Amino acid sequence: MQGKDTCDIYCYDEEKVNRIQQLMTNVDLLKVAKLFKALSDENRAKIVYSLCEDDELCVCDIANIIGSTVANTSHHLRTLHKQGIVKYRREGKLVFYSLDDEHMRQLMLIGLEHVEEVKANV
Amino acid sequence: MQGKDTCDIYCYDEEKVNRIQQLMTNVDLLKVAKLFKALSDENRAKIVYSLCEDDELCVCDIANIIGSTVANTSHHLRTLHKQGIVKYRREGKLVFYSLDDEHMRQLMLIGLEHVEEVKANV
DNA sequence: CATACAATCAAATGATTATTTAAATGACCA
DNA sequence: TGGTCATTTAAATAATCATTTGATTGTATG
Numbered sequence: 001m002q003g004k005d006t007c008d009i010y011c012y013d014e015e016k017v018n019r020i021q022q023l024m025t026n027v028d029l030l031k032v033a034k035l036f037k038a039l040s041d042e043n044r045a046k047i048v049y050s051l052c053e054d055d056e057l058c059v060c061d062i063a064n065i066i067g068s069t070v071a072n073t074s075h076h077l078r079t080l081h082k083q084g085i086v087k088y089r090r091e092g093k094l095v096f097y098s099l100d101d102e103h104m105r106q107l108m109l110i111g112l113e114h115v116e117e118v119k120a121n122v
Numbered sequence: 123m124q125g126k127d128t129c130d131i132y133c134y135d136e137e138k139v140n141r142i143q144q145l146m147t148n149v150d151l152l153k154v155a156k157l158f159k160a161l162s163d164e165n166r167a168k169i170v171y172s173l174c175e176d177d178e179l180c181v182c183d184i185a186n187i188i189g190s191t192v193a194n195t196s197h198h199l200r201t202l203h204k205q206g207i208v209k210y211r212r213e214g215k216l217v218f219y220s221l222d223d224e225h226m227r228q229l230m231l232i233g234l235e236h237v238e239e240v241k242a243n244v
Numbered sequence: 245c246a247t248a249c250a251a252t253c254a255a256a257t258g259a260t261t262a263t264t265t266a267a268a269t270g271a272c273c274a
Numbered sequence: 275t276g277g278t279c280a281t282t283t284a285a286a287t288a289a290t291c292a293t294t295t296g297a298t299t300g301t302a303t304g
Contacts, residue, residue: 196281
């Protein structure tokens with residue numbers, strides 16, 4: 001029934017493995033990984049945090065906030081947009097970015113809570 | 123008061139920029155970025171999801187679930203542990219991993235919700 | 245129409261990161 | 275104590291990603 005003792009490759013609990021693999025077919029963990037990857041850069045985390053504090057910001061304001069070039073900022077915003085994290089609207093020459101939905105504010109909040117707690121435990 | 127029109131470098135709203143930069147000094151966005159980076163790999167996302175579905179799993183079970191080598195799995199688990207995402211306990215020859223706290227379940231849940239919604243909008 | 249400027253794009257470089265392989269721990273058991 | 279097995283570590287390679295630079299697009303305005 002189970003492979004807890006010696007088997008050809010390694011020990012493993014076949015039942016558990018199968019059950020979880022089955023559950024995993026229902027969720028898109030590659031997409032989730034990509035979502036987190038978009039948030040995994042300090043500059044992009046700063047952008048998302050900024051958009052938690054201010055509803056709308058134009059590209060050059062964001063560039064100034066994160067202390068980077070406009071080209072680099074635009075690049076990062078594209079990455080965030082591809083994952084549905086930010087949206088934008090054009091107003092004349094300016095392009096204003098904002099958070100796409102409430103999920104991002106929640107993720108950032110929980111993330112910040114977590115690192116505060118971890119820091120406290122050290 | 124504001125730099126909305128031509129300035130030496132670029133247009134920007136100095137007041138906004140300063141306000142948000144000030145707010146950013148209170149939070150550790152580098153740590154948050156590192157946290158998300160740990161979740162930004164498909165294999166590690168699979169590990170965290172697996173640990174949402176099963177309280178405890180040993181290394182070789184996890185290796186089988188994600189379909190990778192034990193060495194590689196161990197490497198990923200180390201990455202997750204460094205960010206306070208998973209914890210472990212030793213029982214004889216086996217090492218059992220579990221989620222460190224409830225935050226991770228929340229992050230994974232919100233992440234999954236988000237990618238489902240984004241997918242629906244395409 | 246030409247100029248100015250915000251933003252984007254494309255190519256190149258430098259830096260990080262995932263994965264593999266092989267060797268090393270650390271714990272049990274005969 | 276010697277051997278086996280689960281896990282970890284180290285070093286090397288392969289792959290991915292961030293940033294810079296220079297050129298381009300799109301929009302307003304003189």
